[in-house]
Amino acid sequence: MRFSLASDPRPFGSDRPKFGALVERLGFAHAATIEACLAEQKSGGGRLGQILLRRKLLTRPQLSAVLESQAHWMATAVWQELNVRLPCPVCLSLCLPAYNEQEGIADTVLAALAILPKFVERCEIVVVDDGSRDQTAARVRELAERDRRVRLISHERNGGYGAAVTSGLRAAQGDLVMFADSDGQFDLLDAASLLGRLRGNDFAIGYRWRRAEAGRRRLNAWAWGRLVQFVLGVKVRDLDCAFKLFRRDVVDRLQLTATGACINAEIMTQCVRAGLRYIETPVNHYPRSAGVATGSNLKVIARAFRELPKLRKYCRDAGPLPARPTESIKIAAGHAPPEGRDSQQEAA
Numbered sequence: 001m002r003f004s005l006a007s008d009p010r011p012f013g014s015d016r017p018k019f020g021a022l023v024e025r026l027g028f029a030h031a032a033t034i035e036a037c038l039a040e041q042k043s044g045g046g047r048l049g050q051i052l053l054r055r056k057l058l059t060r061p062q063l064s065a066v067l068e069s070q071a072h073w074m075a076t077a078v079w080q081e082l083n084v085r086l087p088c089p090v091c092l093s094l095c096l097p098a099y100n101e102q103e104g105i106a107d108t109v110l111a112a113l114a115i116l117p118k119f120v121e122r123c124e125i126v127v128v129d130d131g132s133r134d135q136t137a138a139r140v141r142e143l144a145e146r147d148r149r150v151r152l153i154s155h156e157r158n159g160g161y162g163a164a165v166t167s168g169l170r171a172a173q174g175d176l177v178m179f180a181d182s183d184g185q186f187d188l189l190d191a192a193s194l195l196g197r198l199r200g201n202d203f204a205i206g207y208r209w210r211r212a213e214a215g216r217r218r219l220n221a222w223a224w225g226r227l228v229q230f231v232l233g234v235k236v237r238d239l240d241c242a243f244k245l246f247r248r249d250v251v252d253r254l255q256l257t258a259t260g261a262c263i264n265a266e267i268m269t270q271c272v273r274a275g276l277r278y279i280e281t282p283v284n285h286y287p288r289s290a291g292v293a294t295g296s297n298l299k300v301i302a303r304a305f306r307e308l309p310k311l312r313k314y315c316r317d318a319g320p321l322p323a324r325p326t327e328s329i330k331i332a333a334g335h336a337p338p339e340g341r342d343s344q345q346e347a348a
Contacts (some may be wrong), residue, residue, distance in 0.1 A: 005237070011209050011282045012193035013077045019048050022069050022203030028062045046285055047184065064114040065258065067189075071118035074189050075312050080198040088195060090175040091122040096169025096182035097161060098127055102134040104184045109150060115188045119195055120176070125150045128168045131158035150246065160303060162259050166256040177251045181242040188282040194245040202276040203246040206283035207238030220301075221234065227266045232311055238282060240264045243283050260303035262311060270316045 001032065007183045037051045040069060049066070049226075052058035075086035094112055098105055109125055116123040129137040137154055144150040154168050165179055176192070180186050186206075194204040225239045240261065250271065258266045271278065 002164070003278050005175070008211075009282065011187075011190055011284050012081075013074050013189070014197070016070060016073050016077070016189070019066060019070070022066045022082050023048075023052065024059065024063075024144060026062075026065060029057050033057055039262055047286070050199065060110065064110065067111055067114040067295045068118065070189055071115040071192070074192040075118045076227045082196040084199060086119050086192060086195065087117065088120050090178075091124065091173070092116060092120040092121055092176045092178060092195075093124050093126055093172030093174030094191075095126045095128065095165065095172055095177065095179040096187075097164030097168060098132065098136050098140075098182040099137060099158060099161075099164070100129045100132045100134045100157055101182050102132070102136045105136055105137050106143060108182050108184050108188075109140065112188055113149065116191065119192050122174075123149060124155060124174060125174070126168050126171050127153065128164040129158060130160070130164040131155045153165060159209070160259040162256070162260050162266075162307075164257040164316050166259075169251050169254070169256065170297050174253065175230050176245060177248060177249050178245040180244075184345075185286050186243050187284040188288070190243065191245070193283065194243070196248075196293050197281055198245060200277065201279050202250050203244065203271065203278045205236065205238075205245070205278060205280055206241050206243035207236075207280050207283035208241050209284040211285050215283075215344075223225075228308070231308060232265060232269045232314070234265065238280075239268065241283070250269070258307050258311070260307055262307035265308065266311055266314070269311055273314055288346045 018040060023029050024034055025030050032050075034048075037057070037263075040051055042050055049058065049063050053060070053063060054280075076088050078084050084102065087320065094116065096108060097264065101108075105127065109127065112123075122281075125298050127140045127150070137152060138153075140150065140152045143150050151171070152173050155167065160162055168179055169177060175199075178191065180188070190206065194206065198204050225236075228239055229235045242264075244264075244267075254267060254270060256266065258342065
């Protein structure tokens, strides 16, 4: 096993242009309007873009334009600081497990469609509706009808977080495969950091910088990580951070059996025992702006404890993954800035 940590303790591109500043710079809203929305955000939470949309001060196409501008800035930063040229000449599959996320799933998918084309030449968004009892599937189906890059996988009944992640990974068709939570707590702009640091590694994983969660959930996560380290011998900075990027050959060799929160422990145990190379990098984390978290649900916790002992089988051998998989996807070193860099740098 070979692993490393990103040298910068902050998320990559933390100095990127702020969303509100770009909205003003692109002429979509005045400074006073943005300040009022920022005050609302400070008092009530949520994302600035969602507040502007709700107030009808920003249109969906304008929101996408702002995200595209931020993504272009990130792509330029990756080239300048990591010497990796984006967009990568690959297809990336982004898998989004979703359960009762009708209020925010469209925002997450549309953000992905605006951001990812700046990082990869082709992409697909695979949303796994895990037996939701609301309109999550219907919202995704509408998006899929308008954009062929969006695919919906539906479970008739709720199978659990791990089952949803597994369905997404198995359905993914890209050269690179990534999964992230669909609740909007992660910033998809941080995918640039994972892509930029994948060169020389088999996979890249994020860890939450300044976790946007209550103290009890933080404590639970810390205790769970220590338990997994003790039982399985896997030590990572943020085991359950749902922001992970893998090469295709790694995903194809994973044996996925966990249906609950143990899925991350199962994946990491197999990869670590196989001696794969990986890097951990900090990523942004935000409070939920819609929906209800299920991670602290007693049933979810109980399922994780039931599944954990079953994963000890991976400690008895190296598992199904080869020690050094063939590097089939090349992450190119940069030779020129992304197209249109100068004008975007000024906008930043």
